Amino acid sequence: MSIVKSLSVGEGDMFYIKHNSDNFTVIDCCLEEGKEDDIINEIKAESKNIGICRFISTHPDEDHIQGLEYINKEWPILNFYCVENKATKEGPSNSFKEYCNLRDSDKAFYLFKGCSRKWMNKSDEERGSSGLNVLWPITDNEDFKEQLKLVKEGKSPNNISPIIRYKAGDCKFLWMGDIETTFLEKVKDNIDFEEVDILFAPHHGRESGKVPNDILEKLNPKIIIVGEAPSKDLNYYSKYNTITQNSAGDIIFDVYEKRIDIYVGNSNYSVDFLEDKGKTKFDSYIGSLVI
Structure with a gap:
């Protein structure tokens, strides 16, 4: 059994995974x-007494790193995972610094397609x-190298984001x-795309990341x-089953071998x-996805 939580942090992203293997992972942060x-x-x-803790930064936009300095002070980051880059910003925030x-630093581990590490995979x-595997980037891909060049010049880092799959039992995120x-x-x-159970829509579900x-x-x-973004900017993926974090609030995925029990922060939300x-393990159960 493992727990995946998508935290409601305003117009930003933050997740954690409490693995079933003495691993704990935080993905991005946006501390309101x-x-x-x-x-x-x-x-x-949630990470107390867990042997291996890691922080994965998908990319250094403020809504994915806000408060990173505070996290590192209060919950020291010993394993920092990111795509190798030389991103710069004009007037950098404390979080970007x-x-x-x-x-x-020597705490960094750089992500690329097929990379392996004890005890990531x-x-x-x-x-x-931990069940984490990286599907992208291919670091010598010319289109990706062009994005690295742009972020070094201070342009948007959106497209240096890695694609990460997590598998627990038969359940895939x-x-x-x-x-x-x-x-x-x-x-x-x-990119080797395979079927997944839970897809976190890129760019918070915005049309620009459809x-x-x-x-x-x-x-x-x-x-x-x-994810959380102004409604006017979202693509609601009308042909698919969706949970909208703007309305649902925090989302907890309680993951078993062939089942995911889902709980939300808003007790009035339903699908x-x-x-x-x-199920009653947490508050506001909305149902289970049986794999």
Whole structure:
């Protein structure tokens, strides 16, 4: 059993995974003013007594790194995962400065397609794998190299986002950061897309990050999570089952071998495509996805 939580942090992204293998992972951060201590205290509590903790930064936009310096102070980051880059920004925030410090330190591990590391996706006699695998980027791809050049010049880092798959039992999750539609169209033939159960829509579900239809057909997601962004900017993936975080609030995925029990922060939120298994482990159960 593992827990995946998508935190409601305003117009930003933040997730954590409490793996079933002595691993704990935070993906991105966006600490809203007034919620910093609540989130940090939750992360501390959930990762207590876990042997390996890591922070994955998909890319250094402020809505994915806000408060990184505070997290690193209160919950020291010993394993910092990101795509190798030399991103710069004019008038850098404290969070971006912290990102650069971690990115360029000996705590950094650089992500690329097929990379492996103990205990990200390699097990041994000490502990099991976290179940995380990287599908993109291919670092010598010309389109990707062009994006690295642009971020070095201070342009948007959206398209250096890695694509990360998490597998627990038979349940599969996919993150794509803020990768944009136009860039995905260019590089899609270099990515090994397979079916997933939960897809976190890139760029918070914005139209600018809509996953192309031919990729969606390969992924065949059972549920797409549409993140937090202004409603006017969102694509609601009308042909698919969706949970919209703007309305649902925090989303907890309680993951078993062949079932995901789903809970939300808004007790009035509901959907009609999940099975009711009567679960009560957390508040506001909305149903189960049976794999």
